[in-house]
Amino acid sequence: MHGTNWYGNGMFGFSFFGLIILIGLVILVVWVVKNGSSEKSNQANNALDILKYRLAKGEISEEEYDRLKNKINE
Secondary structure, eight states: OOOOBTTBSSTTOOOHHHHHHHHHHHHHHHHHHHHHHHHHHHHHHHHHHHHHHHHHHTSSOHHHHHHHHHHHTO
């Protein structure tokens, strides 16, 4: 007897189980993309904080600060 069952009707059949897997994959992709971009942003913020500190201590000039800041933000 052929028919549909609770776990799908073939490899590409849309069923409850297939829908759950698809939703899980979408959530995983969104999570990976979000975490990757926030990590890069945190690194840029840390680098800018270091630059501000070095400028305040007089280790670098304002021109050097601006040049390095532009390079970080690229």
